[in-house]
Amino acid sequence: MNRIKDLLISLAAPPPHRCFLCEREFPMSEDGLCDECRRTLKLAISPAPPEGLDGLTAGLRYCDELGTIFYRFKTGERRDYTPFLAQFISIPEEWRAEMLVPVPLHWLREYRRTYNQSFLLSEYVSSRYGIPICRELLVRTRRTPQQKLQKGTQRRKNLKGAFQAAPECQGRSIVLIDDVVTSGTTLSECAKALKKAGAKHVYAACVACTER
Numbered sequence: 001m002n003r004i005k006d007l008l009i010s011l012a013a014p015p016p017h018r019c020f021l022c023e024r025e026f027p028m029s030e031d032g033l034c035d036e037c038r039r040t041l042k043l044a045i046s047p048a049p050p051e052g053l054d055g056l057t058a059g060l061r062y063c064d065e066l067g068t069i070f071y072r073f074k075t076g077e078r079r080d081y082t083p084f085l086a087q088f089i090s091i092p093e094e095w096r097a098e099m100l101v102p103v104p105l106h107w108l109r110e111y112r113r114t115y116n117q118s119f120l121l122s123e124y125v126s127s128r129y130g131i132p133i134c135r136e137l138l139v140r141t142r143r144t145p146q147q148k149l150q151k152g153t154q155r156r157k158n159l160k161g162a163f164q165a166a167p168e169c170q171g172r173s174i175v176l177i178d179d180v181v182t183s184g185t186t187l188s189e190c191a192k193a194l195k196k197a198g199a200k201h202v203y204a205a206c207v208a209c210t211e212r
């Protein structure tokens with residue numbers, strides 16, 4: 001009898017939920033944020049696409065608070081952030097997207113981290129839009145130093161020719177999925193590799209972007 005009583009109580013009062021941004025306890029909200037944090041987040045409206053891309057969407061403008069979340073998501077095994085972050089990724093219908101390609105990590109980096117955060121996001125986006133993920137279309141053939149530690153020209157130099165695309169992308173409309181766009185150099189190099197292999201259009205859909 002007590003078990004039934006406990007069950008009824010647990011159904012009546014949903015467990016408290018922690019806001020993704022400030023981690024304070026709040027009643028469950030649809031987007032995982034408390035009212036205060038929702039007000040601090042700024043939407044990114046039509047960011048300019050980096051060179052080689054036919055379009056870019058990013059749901060949020062990058063800010064320090066988001067930086068902490070992305071850091072934990074990438075390196076701290078916080079895979080549970082995936083649905084929260086993936087909700088800010090959008091793919092316009094006019095792109096006529098046929099394939100999703102998560103921005104690849106070098107296999108050694110992925111092995112060490114145990115996962116690729118862009119792939120986790122792609123899984124959610126794929127089920128929402130019904131577009132297949134084709135991660136084998138693009139590989140990172142070279143290890144490159146952490147981008148955030150590099151300056152502009154050095155970044156471009158390091159990434160030149162670091163990606164290789166498969167011929168199956170020929171004539172296709174492809175959407176790259178990534179978490180954050182900063183300089184756009186990585187996306188740009190991915191797009192160049194895909195277009196070199198014959199892709200018709202290459203777009204990118206991301207969670208957030210820095211002021212561009």
Ligand SMILES: [Zn+2]
Binds near residue numbers: 020021022033036038
């Ligand atoms: Zn909050």
